[in-house]
Amino acid sequence: MSSKAVTIKEVAERAGLSVATVSRALSGRGHVSETARTLSAQAARELGYVASYNAASLASGRSKNVGLVVPWVNRWFFSTVIETASTVLAADGYDVTLYYLGGGKRERDLVFSDFLLRKRVDGLLAVSLELDDAERADLLRVGTPVVCIGGVMPGVSTVSIDDFATARLATAHLIALGHERIAHLGWEGPGDFDLATTRQGGYAHALSEAGIALAPELLVLGDFTMAEGYAAAKRLLSDPRLCPTAIFAASDEMAIGAITAARDLGLDVPRDVSVVGIDGHDLGPVFGLTTVDQHVREQATQAAALLLGLLDAEPGEREPVHAELEVDLVVRTSTMVPNADRPSSR
Amino acid sequence: MSSKAVTIKEVAERAGLSVATVSRALSGRGHVSETARTLSAQAARELGYVASYNAASLASGRSKNVGLVVPWVNRWFFSTVIETASTVLAADGYDVTLYYLGGGKRERDLVFSDFLLRKRVDGLLAVSLELDDAERADLLRVGTPVVCIGGVMPGVSTVSIDDFATARLATAHLIALGHERIAHLGWEGPGDFDLATTRQGGYAHALSEAGIALAPELLVLGDFTMAEGYAAAKRLLSDPRLCPTAIFAASDEMAIGAITAARDLGLDVPRDVSVVGIDGHDLGPVFGLTTVDQHVREQATQAAALLLGLLDAEPGEREPVHAELEVDLVVRTSTMVPNADRPSSR
């Protein structure tokens, strides 16, 4: 009815208690008698009272709000992390403020120089974020608890998989089947590109282990969506000089794009070309995609739980934790032994 | 270096001004001399000062934060709206707090009874949200500016398309090609299901206009993802008693699932079965999908702009606006005239 917000003072008056007691009773912080607790709760309910986050934050220093920083939303990995993490965080009473970087340097700067420092968030969950030294220093300086998914980062807690080993596993699967001309659709490397920790590195290593020379023309790096993965695969598969018998895509979305491209070229998957991805995408079963499942929901759940733990801990007790999850090769129907007499494509 | 936050007071001292002047200079609210502005900005920069959102919100009543309420993240329509809207909002200095409903009634209740009332957000952008009377009453009572995308709702501003006409357009396209046995993959109806404003209604109307009897066995309602659209289409297409020559899916994701299902059954799209969707999905070109483009990014942009406008306006001047966008039939290669001698499937 009243469009004005109900204050704790009104609740206190109605309950016949002091503001302090009501505050303690409602927040659960500090000892309060059972009667006081009941009285407060009832008065609050009757008045439709909910504490103002801003006032509570200002007074207590905690805002019950975490920032979720993502480079994209419209990609399976990220939207899945967002859904999972926000569910876990909400269950603990946390709001989630979404910082979508949108690829723009400017937005990114703004997020780091402004938003994150304004004490609006108690903690940060960063997904696949490559921070430069200055940004990392900013974060550590502010002292905000940070958990990163999908990146290794000194000083902050991380949840990740071994990208190198994962890619090696996927590539080795193809090699074990007998493939030698294996193309790779991968991510563009960041600044401090490190072959030893990346998917591209795992791919190269698996080839080298098997004594297969890396063919640069079969390595396509970009920042692919499914549509771009489709386009890249189409180019790869329709170039008569290349003739890959298998494609290893750094993400399931790219892999699905590749499968679709192959079909559109009249090629049969897996008879004419095998395809393997990484992720454990929900659509994997539909496309019969062989993939390395990286248990994204589990990663997101662990990361959120980790952050919640850091938030509960005393500022001094916040040792960075590095959790690394196992991955699992899931063999479906998009990979098989290479076909010797594959029709020349297109 | 100091992990303690810099306050406006310190900035004022350093700049040799009063806190009030610095506040005005930095926020841009109120008249300040050019020198004062420069001095404040410089001192703030040197100290690395950023205003505390919570304190500012508490004092001013505005939090520069809007809530974005979505039923899903992991679906193209929603993730696209999230990316677009948050970009527009961020450009105006607004943070975006994401309320993911996650299908759960409990989360939903919590969002409405708790979060939204805590004055943490200045406004609300609700996507495809069916509010019941109590929830709508809550919102209006609190007086928070609300913009809804994809729903008509008395009392609050909306940005939407004409779902009925859109579905009718898609169906009519198939009918014009000569199809008569047209299946429909549609959304499960909400409580106050209204045929006159829904996609299912438009489908039924188009059929009836053409004198085609609606075949209940060709109508499949659910709450489909691409994977479930795949499964539904597979059932539809492999049942020899049904033999639809075309499928109209209420979303592009379902339509893409249907195309994939058809291919897996050895059916050619569009020769054996035509498929049309609604959305304007990024993957449409890849799958050659004929669709009705509903200009999602434009919808999201307009909705965000509308909300920004409401936020700027005086509380009294906030007349609900109802924007309805045009849609466009985009004919690609997934639809054609029906094939008389389609092979009996499977």
Place this chain on the structure above:
DNA sequence: CTGTTAGCGCATTCAC
């Protein structure tokens, strides 16, 4: 145009 003052609504000291 600028400085002074008084809250915003709550959590949290302290006394009791």
Place this chain on the structure above:
DNA sequence: GTGAATGCGCTAACAG
């Protein structure tokens, strides 16, 4: 266990 007072950091009147 409870109540009264203090202040979180800032903006919005009010004077000047």
